[in-house]
Amino acid sequence: MATVSISTIFTFLTIFTLPCVAHSVGVNWGTMASHPLPPPKVVELLKSNKINKVKLFDANPYVLQALSGSNIGVTVGIPNNFLRNLNSSNKAADSWVHDNVTRYISNGGSNTRIEYVAVGDEPFLKSYGEQFQPFTIGAAMNIQAALKKANLDRKVKVVVPCSFDSFELGTNLSAEVHFRPDLNKTMIELLTFLNEHGSPFFVTISPFMTLQTKNISLDFSLFKETARPHNFSHKIYKNSFDLSYDTVVTVLSEVGFPHIDIVVAKIGWPTDGAVNASSNLAEIFMKGLMTHIHSNLGTPLRPRHPPLETYIFSLLDEDQRSIDSGNFERHWGLFTFDGQAKYHVDLGQGSVSLVNAQNVEYLSSRWCVVNNNKDLFNASGNALEACLNADCTAISPGGSCFNISWPTNISYAFNSYYQEHNQSAESCDFAGLGLITTVDPSTDRCRFRIEINTSHAKFYRVYYFHWMILLLTTLEMASIIV
Numbered sequence: 295m296a297t298v299s300i301s302t303i304f305t306f307l308t309i310f311t312l313p314c315v316a317h318s319v320g321v322n323w324g325t326m327a328s329h330p331l332p333p334p335k336v337v338e339l340l341k342s343n344k345i346n347k348v349k350l351f352d353a354n355p356y357v358l359q360a361l362s363g364s365n366i367g368v369t370v371g372i373p374n375n376f377l378r379n380l381n382s383s384n385k386a387a388d389s390w391v392h393d394n395v396t397r398y399i400s401n402g403g404s405n406t407r408i409e410y411v412a413v414g415d416e417p418f419l420k421s422y423g424e425q426f427q428p429f430t431i432g433a434a435m436n437i438q439a440a441l442k443k444a445n446l447d448r449k450v451k452v453v454v455p456c457s458f459d460s461f462e463l464g465t466n467l468s469a470e471v472h473f474r475p476d477l478n479k480t481m482i483e484l485l486t487f488l489n490e491h492g493s494p495f496f497v498t499i500s501p502f503m504t505l506q507t508k509n510i511s512l513d514f515s516l517f518k519e520t521a522r523p524h525n526f527s528h529k530i531y532k533n534s535f536d537l538s539y540d541t542v543v544t545v546l547s548e549v550g551f552p553h554i555d556i557v558v559a560k561i562g563w564p565t566d567g568a569v570n571a572s573s574n575l576a577e578i579f580m581k582g583l584m585t586h587i588h589s590n591l592g593t594p595l596r597p598r599h600p601p602l603e604t605y606i607f608s609l610l611d612e613d614q615r616s617i618d619s620g621n622f623e624r625h626w627g628l629f630t631f632d633g634q635a636k637y638h639v640d641l642g643q644g645s646v647s648l649v650n651a652q653n654v655e656y657l658s659s660r661w662c663v664v665n666n667n668k669d670l671f672n673a674s675g676n677a678l679e680a681c682l683n684a685d686c687t688a689i690s691p692g693g694s695c696f697n698i699s700w701p702t703n704i705s706y707a708f709n710s711y712y713q714e715h716n717q718s719a720e721s722c723d724f725a726g727l728g729l730i731t732t733v734d735p736s737t738d739r740c741r742f743r744i745e746i747n748t749s750h751a752k753f754y755r756v757y758y759f760h761w762m763i764l765l766l767t768t769l770e771m772a773s774i775i776v
């Protein structure tokens with residue numbers, strides 16, 4: 295009798311404590327950097343941190359080649375400017391799939407494990423207006439059809455990453471929620487398409503952006519137990535993540551898709567370039583998020599049903615991301631541009647510390663600073679000009695180098711420009727005001743970077759590899775003809 299009830303309880307517990315599907319945590323890997331860490335180094339970094347899912351924004355051949363044989367699940371991306379053509383031409387969709395998916399999957403033993411094709415990169419972002427809306431669903435349908443023709447539609451799902459501003463929620467958080475009115479029709483088409491093919495809904499959740507726009511506290515954003523709760527939809531919310539997630543669930547339910555799987559396609563906290571963007575706060579946020587995801591508690595509207603997958607935004611800092619929405623945009627990385635951990639967090643793979651990229655090859659230990667022996671009356675003009683090109687987000691208000699004094703901030707700008715231009719002597723001229731030094735001007739809080747040496751031969755092996763395949767194929771065909 296006792297045995298029966300214990301096993302019944304056990305079964306009960308098993309059913310109700312295991313999630314319906316295994317949750318997993320991946321990262322977004324963007325490459326908008328002047329000196330990107332070489333793809334093989336990034337793959338090593340992923341492996342040493344046991345990260346087994348990665349979401350890309352394009353289908354860069356060097357990146358896909360570096361991922362081959364790694365068993366890392368990959369989302370390849372289609373840039374927004376491809377959408378028009380992919381909507382209007384089946385042929386274009388067929389060749390996109392052939393060139394950027396099929397080729398890597400049927401690459402013998404060392405294939406790349408492509409799981410999703412992301413059609414567009416947040417094509418419905420409010421700031422794009424209706425630029426991409428008319429083409430997105432048509433492009434997704436054509437890509438789906440192309441995958442089916444290639445017999446890959448069971449293996450590879452087609453998704454469309456949606457931005458956090460696809461939804462509208464009143465500033466007082468208790469008003470009615472809905473899709474942005476201009477998007478309502480497109481979103482319903484998208485959901486119908488996803489549902490038909492068993493694909494999940496990819497959406498960005500951004501507690502950092504919500505903090506900027508809604509009347510909520512930092513503690514609520516950072517998963518602090520002591521945060522003042524908010525009411526929404528007759529439930530009580532203790533953190534910003536749950537509130538945003540359930541906003542999505544509510545809207546999806548309202549339009550008839552209450553059970554569709556949700557993937558959090560981008561979530562993170564920046565570390566520089568704005569008030570409240572710091573490594574300390576990012577660490578608190580990320581630890582809170584990971585604890586929450588791995589607890590399997592889910593949210594008030596989807597209890598015990600956490601997101602299918604969660605992709606951290608982002609793996610690395612990118613010094614060429616657009617700063618239209620803020621200087622923090624270049625500082626979303628868990629790691630700095632050169633693969634060094636900014637803080638530590640257990641991503642759920644069992645290690646408390648993140649592992650840094652190893653044997654990164656830098657340019658020489660040289661910096662460009664302002665020459666204090668010169669007349670510096672026009673130095674600021676030169677610095678401003680340097681900053682048009684180079685990344686000066688750290689010396690902007692709220693940045694980690696904002697309070698370094700004049701003219702050290704001028705040196706910061708000069709050095710950014712100099713590194714971005716591969717330390718060429720001409721790039722440290724600044725009308726005679728620049729001086730090359732071997733003394734590191736960095737302080738505790740403000741790092742004067744040295745760029746990565748990207749002219750390394752290893753980086754170009756992939757080129758060589760592709761040329762060899764082409765050459766061998768041509769020779770083979772020639773011999774058949776002969």
Ligand SMILES: *[C@@H]1O[C@H](CO)[C@@H](O)[C@H](O)[C@H]1NC(C)=O
Binds near residue numbers: 382383
């Ligand atoms: C999308 O493609 C379809 C099929 O070719 C075409 O009929 C439609 O006009 C295209 N949409 C737009 C907005 O161009």
Ligand SMILES: *[C@@H]1O[C@H](CO)[C@@H](O)[C@H](O)[C@H]1NC(C)=O
Binds near residue numbers: 354394
């Ligand atoms: C993907 O395929 C298209 C069509 O063949 C091609 O133009 C494009 O360069 C490929 N690569 C990327 C990164 O999109």
Ligand SMILES: *[C@@H]1O[C@H](CO)[C@@H](O)[C@H](O)[C@H]1NC(C)=O
Binds near residue numbers: 469
């Ligand atoms: C929230 O805002 C809406 C409209 O802005 C208003 O009608 C509603 O009364 C507000 N609710 C609360 C609880 O303040």
Ligand SMILES: *[C@@H]1O[C@H](CO)[C@@H](O)[C@H](O)[C@H]1NC(C)=O
Binds near residue numbers: 472473475478482
């Ligand atoms: C969105 O479309 C659905 C279905 O057509 C409709 O019921 C709903 O009222 C629309 N919502 C908005 C905000 O336009």
Ligand SMILES: *[C@@H]1O[C@H](CO)[C@@H](O)[C@H](O)[C@H]1NC(C)=O
Binds near residue numbers: 466509
């Ligand atoms: C913001 O929230 C606080 C705390 O609940 C409240 O006192 C204040 O009135 C709210 N401000 C606005 C503009 O809604």
Ligand SMILES: *[C@@H]1O[C@H](CO)[C@@H](O)[C@H](O)[C@H]1NC(C)=O
Binds near residue numbers: 525528530
């Ligand atoms: C929030 O909900 C709780 C319980 O449902 C209720 O007691 C409380 O008054 C609500 N607070 C507000 C501000 O509506």
Ligand SMILES: *[C@@H]1O[C@H](CO)[C@@H](O)[C@H](O)[C@H]1NC(C)=O
Binds near residue numbers: 570
């Ligand atoms: C930053 O955080 C503080 C609390 O530490 C908060 O009062 C402030 O509103 C936040 N500012 C922004 C812009 O997020």
Ligand SMILES: *[C@@H]1O[C@H](CO)[C@@H](O)[C@H](O)[C@H]1NC(C)=O
Binds near residue numbers: 749750751
């Ligand atoms: C960068 O790498 C190239 C190729 O390996 C090498 O020739 C060059 O000396 C390196 N530059 C520096 C500054 O180390």
Ligand SMILES: *[C@@H]1O[C@H](CO)[C@@H](O)[C@H](O)[C@H]1NC(C)=O
Binds near residue numbers: 672675676
């Ligand atoms: C100051 O520097 C700017 C940018 O280099 C330059 O265009 C301008 O002519 C300089 N002004 C003077 C007075 O030297």
Ligand SMILES: *[C@@H]1O[C@H](CO)[C@@H](O)[C@H](O)[C@H]1NC(C)=O
Binds near residue numbers: 697698699739
């Ligand atoms: C800059 O600000 C940080 C923290 O706010 C402080 O620790 C540091 O001493 C400041 N540096 C200077 C040069 O004022």
Ligand SMILES: *[C@@H]1O[C@H](CO)[C@@H](O)[C@H](O)[C@H]1NC(C)=O
Binds near residue numbers: 689699
């Ligand atoms: C450097 O600091 C000075 C004094 O705080 C300021 O006026 C100037 O705009 C700063 N320059 C740059 C490029 O940030």
Ligand SMILES: *[C@@H]1O[C@H](CO)[C@@H](O)[C@H](O)[C@H]1NC(C)=O
Binds near residue numbers: 716748
């Ligand atoms: C820096 O060097 C890399 C590798 O040689 C090159 O691809 C890049 O264009 C160079 N950047 C500049 C600004 O010269």
